[in-house]
Amino acid sequence: MKTSVKTLRLENNIIAKASGEFHGGIYPPENKQQSMTLPVGSLPIPDELIFPLNQHMGAPAEPIVSVGDNVLGGQKIAEAVGMFSATIHASSSGTVSAIEERILPHPSGMSGLCIVIQTDGKHQHIDFQTCDDYLEQEPTELIEKIREAGVTGLGGAGFPTAVKLKPPANDIINTLILNGTECEPYITADHSLMLYHAEEVIASAKLLSHILGNPEHVLIGVEDNKSDAIQALASALKNSAMNNIQIMTFPTKYPSGGEKQLIQLLTGKEVPSGAIPASLGIVMQNVGTAVAAYRAVALGQPLTSRITTLVGEALTTQRNYQVLLGTPIEFALQQAGFDASNNERLIMGGPMMGFTLKELTTPIIKSTNCIIAPSKKELPSPPPAQECIRCGLCSEVCPVSLLPQQLYWYAKAEDYERAQNYNLFDCIECGACSYVCSSNIPLVQYYRATKGSIRQQEQEKIKSDHARQRFEFRQRRFAKAEAEKIAKREARKKAAAKAKQLQAEKLARNPEANKDSTPKCDPVTEAIARVKAKENDPAAQQARLERSINSAKNRMTKLQEKLANAEHDKKNPISAQIKQVEVRLQNAEKQLAEFTSSEVVDDKPTIQDAASSAIEKAKANTAALANMSEKEKLEKQLTSLKQRLKKAHQRLADAEQENNEHLDAFKNSVTKLEQKLKDTQTQLSASTKADKYGLN
Amino acid sequence: MGLINASSPHTHHQRNTADMMQLVIIATTPGFVALSYLFGWGTLINVIIAAIATLASEAFVLKLRNRRVAFYLKDNSALVTAVLLGLALPPYAPWWIVVIGAATAIILAKQLYGGMGLNPFNPAMIAYVVLLISFPIEMTRWISPVNLNTDGQLPSLIETLSAVFNHSSIIDAYTGATPLDVFKNHSGLLVEQIHHQEPLFNHSVFVSVGWEWINLAFLAGGLFLLQQRIFTWHAPVSMLVALTLMSILFYDSGSSTSGGTPLMHLLSGGTMLGAFFIVTDPVSSAVSNKGRIIYGAGIGILIYIIRVWGNYPDAVAFAVLLMNFAAPFIDYYTLPRTYGHTKAESATRRKD
Structure with missing residues (x-):
């Protein structure tokens, strides 16, 4: 049935053999024929469609419908938030029944906000604005249309296509590559698309080439195990006017379809570590994505359905289906005759890089190219892992020339620095190493976990660096304040010492003169002494007493006047006040009398006074002595x-x-x-x- | 329904470590046959005793370490050690030599470091060196190859068993030097003269009687493993090339100070057993292809140095152990160039 690529006519340079090669790679059983025996089928409309708001890379979309709204197929139900995001459209007509958390088709099994639509079965859709002269339009306008249609990478990662079509301004694009490799076993979604929609693939190549400013090379990379698709593309290409498009074939080997590997195969170049292909002047799009972009521009159709491979021995029908996005996986599998009793795991994506699903209720999303429902025997769990014997099979097959056995060693030891020195972050997680590992070690799992830990550690480091800087600044500030305080204290101490010394010297020179004087060094004691002296000054005391007597008398006259003028009911409080003032006045007069009489008697300092002044002096002297x-x-x-x-x-x-x-x-x-x-x-x-x- | 949650990939190649070990054992068959043909029952007895002793030692330590005994015994790694040790020891060695060697290999060189995959040294070579140093007489007593014995006779099975278990002196009648011994002990003569004079050389097809076939047989087994992709060519080829270059360099046109012909070095002693069954031990060798070239070359050079200028006639075990020491160091500086990087980097570099 299949014709070998070698027998294909390499005519007009339409089909060429890729000259590049990448290191390593594996040859797992392809398992592609079981889903290619039937053409692409279609599924009935499910009762419920589920649209996760973040089914793409970047920010989740914002819902623009509310519960109870009626929607049509193709109607936008969620708006992109910022550049790295994508709009979401209803794939059939119905009513928004909920906007709630549902379990997402994600490796972690986490849940996220989804718009749920109860379908009405009429499958009505909005009017699509077709466009024939798109090759006449400005690229920015076309990119806007693609963005508006919610097109994201259909190959797996779900990168917003509009972003990828707008490479950094300083990267001049000279090569456009459409990736039709589909190197993972079991998956045939792109294969079917190229086989049955070859014209659209060629048209999409034309469109993307126009958007990117007609790069020199437009290449469609297809593995040589899809000879029928290559033939279909070749004949479609011959009928088109495009003569700069070339179909490139290469031997089937996993992971030829990896972006970096395909670039190496087709151009011989390597994408620098940490850079994007655009830095080499290359833009790559999956064929499915390209066709979705074409349909968005030429037919005005937003991305609401895709081809998904439903395969595995737990299904009675293994084939590709054109499925509405949002279709629950359980519904789709049931249509294909799913036998749950003969199934232990469900894989979304391929067997090499796909992930296991935790719930059947999760929906098919934009990046769902395949669902594998294997029988229990088909993809058995690996036997328990043994110790690594460093046989090196893993490094033989690594497509990016890493040493997986060493990475495993350092990942296990949590030696993150070494792991990074062994270029852990260049690992593309293709799974080739785990596939060949004779000790059945889940290597990729170790690498993922280690990458996660390192990323987390880096985040924490940034945070702690920040905190440390703040802390250090605070410490410096405190230290500075403290130093200032100490300097001030020192200065004061010095001044005090100097004063004391002066005092001491004075004392030494003329002891008799200073006999009774209090030390002058302490301003506080001086001040207190001054106040005391003032208080004890008989003249001042007398004046004070006389003043208070005067004011009391004044108040008394005022109050008496008030009493005379006041109404009867207010007389009581006023007379009480008068009584109070009278008492005060009497007290003050008595004090004054006492004071004037005692003045004459008590004029000499007592023995106690002399003693306290002596103590004061001794204190001062010892203080001076200390210095x-x-x-x-x-x-x-x-x-x-x-x-x-x-x-x-x-x-x-x-x-x-x-x-x-x-x-x-x-x-x-x-x-x-x-x-x-x-x-x-x-x-x-x-x-x-x-x-x-x-x-x- | 409980769906299995597993990390990718979900499909696996069906060749496990036990199968690889089994292939290694199978590949020793030609060498084993050659040894048995030339020296009689001794090799078989060696292998059997070694196998029993290694498995017993392994089971004993696994039990002590509370590991699943059956699971680890089934990986065949102890058996490989036993076979290699049995083949390397002189036939008709007393049984206790083999037992001590086997126990040393498993307990000291392997399990004390954590078991399979974690031993820094080749267990069989540790055992060999421990025995060679401890029991030099028993370890250097080889018998003459069958075609050099006067009547073309080898010790019978009964004689063999009594030699191994009863320490009888029957074997003394058969003892003879190995080619490397003979060459080392005639240092005053020209290479030409030694080759003419000594029956061990002048009765040979290529270079040395019997030993040339043993080495060719191990070479055949090694090529089979290479074809089976059990190991890559880098370490063994680099070791053989280094040994050849050294022997060409110091051949000294066959003078009395000559180190011997390249052919003698390649087809005598433990050269091929070492090159394809010891040097290729992945656990204790360097990991990258570049590293394995350096590792193999180091072993080749050390073998020559010790053979020619050292005290021991053969040196595979010493050379391998010395390079085992160096392997982690070699690993740090022989990383392959990763995709997207301009050059290969060292593992010890600091960030920024």
Whole structure:
């Protein structure tokens, strides 16, 4: 049935063999014939259509309908939010029954907001605006149409097509590649599209070429296991006027359809690590995506349906279907005769890179190219993993020349730095290494987890760097404030020390003159002393008392006037007030009388006063002492002791004369002082000696 | 309904580690046949004792480590160690030599490091070196190949068993030197003279009686494994090329200080067993193809150095162990160039 590519006529350069090659690759069983025995079928309209708002890469769309609204097929129900987003259209007519969280067709099994439409079975749709002269229109206008139609990559990742068609301005596009490789086993959606809609594929190549400014090369890459599709494309191409389009074939090998691998196959170039193909002047689109873009522009049809392969031995009918987007998977599988009892897992996508579905209720979305419902025997779970023996089969098949066995080692050890040095982030997760692993190690799973951890760590690092910077700034600020405080304190201390020293010097020079003066170094004590002095000043006290008596008298006259004028009912409170003022006045007068009489009697400082002033002086002296050298201190101490002794002697003599009751205390202090004086003298002599020998 | 949740890929190639190990054992058959033909029952007895001892040691340690004994024994890796050790030891070695070797290989060189896949050294070679250093007499007592024995006779099975288990001296009648021994002990003569004088050389087809066939048989087994894609050509070819180049470089036109002919080095001693069954051990070798070329070349050079200037007539085990040490280091600097990168980078580079 199949003709080999070698027998294809390579006429007019329409079909060419790709000259490039990529490292590694594997040859898994293709399993493509079972879904290609029948042409593309169609499914009835399900009762319910589910449209997840983020079925594309980028920001989720914003619903523009509300529950209860009637919608038509092709009507926009959700608007793109920003550049990296895509609009969503209803795929059939009906009523919006809910906008709610539903489980998404996503590897994580997470749920997300979906618009749910209860269909009416009439399948009415809006009028589509066809357009014939699109090749005359401006590219930006056409890109806008494609964006408006919600076209995203149908091959898997769901990248918004309009974004991809607008490459960075400084990248000059010289090559457009349509990817019809479909290298994953089982999937035949693109194969059917190329086989049955070859004209549209060629027309879409024309359209995209126009949008990209007619690049030099327009290539359609198809693996040589799809010879019928290659033939169909070739004849469609011959009938078209396009002569710069070339169909490129290459040997079937997984993963030829990977963007980077196909570029290497067709152009021999490698996309630099971390860059996009546009940096090489290349734009690649999946054939399905290209046709969707063509239909959006030429037929005015938004993306509301696609070809999906339903395959696997748990189905009675294995074939491709043109399915309405939003169709629940369970409904689609039932139409294909799904035998749930013979099925353990459902795969969305291919067996190499697809993911398992957790719920049958999830819908078919824009990127659903295949659903595999294998029988229990068809794709058995791998046996338990053994230790890696570093046989190196994985590095033999790696299409990007990594060392998967080493990546596994470092991933397992959570040595993220090494893993990155082994270029973990160049891994395309094609699964070739896991496929050949003789120890059945789920390598790709390790890489995904490690990539996730590294990304998370980087995010956290950014966050913690930020926090650390803030913290350090705060610390610096605090340290600065603290330093300023300390400097101020130091300055004050120095000033105080200086003042004390001055005082001490003064004292040393003229001890008699300063006998009773309080130390001048402390402004606080001075201030307090001043206030006290003021309070104790008899003249001021008398004046104060007289003032309060005057004011009380004034108030009294005022109140009496008020009482005279007041009404009867308000007289009581006023007379109470008068009584209060009277009491106050009496108090003040009494105080004044007491004050004037005591003034004469109490004029001499008491013994206690003398004692407190002596304490004050001692305090000041010790404070000054703290700032001197040992020897100076001792000397100072000595002089002060001598003075004190002298004074004590004098006081003792006075006391003896007066026969004072504190006589004993005075005697005591004299002996104490004598003792202290003696001690200090010995200390001083020792200190001078030590000084001589340079010991101090 | 409970759907299985699994990570991609969902399909797998059906060749597992146990099968690969089994293929390695099968590939030793030609070498085993050649050894048995030339030296008699001794090799078979060696292999059987080694197999029992390794499996017992492995089971014992797995039990101690609370691992599933059957699951790990089924990976055939202990059996491969046993076969390689049995083939490398001199036939008719006392049974306890084999048992000590097997236990050393499994317990010391393999399980103490964590078992299969985690041993930095080749277990069979560790065992070989431990035995060679501990029991030099037993380990260097080879018998003459069958066609050099006076009556073309080999020890019978009974004689073999009594030699192995009873330490009888029957075997003494059959003992003879190996070609590398002979060559080393005639250092005063020209290469030409040694080859003329010594029956071990002058009775041969290519270079050395018996040993040339043993090496060719192991070469055949190795080519089979290469065809089966069990390993890549890089390490063995690079080792053989390095050994050849060294022997050409120091051939010294066959003078009395010559290291010997390249052919003698390639087809004597453990060269081919080493090249295709020891050097290719993936666990203890370098990982990248570039790394394996360096690793193999290192072994080839070291074999020559130790054979010619060292104290031991053969040196595969020492050379392999020395390069096992170097393998992780080689790995750091022999990364392949990844797609989209301008050049190969080292694994120890710092970011930015």
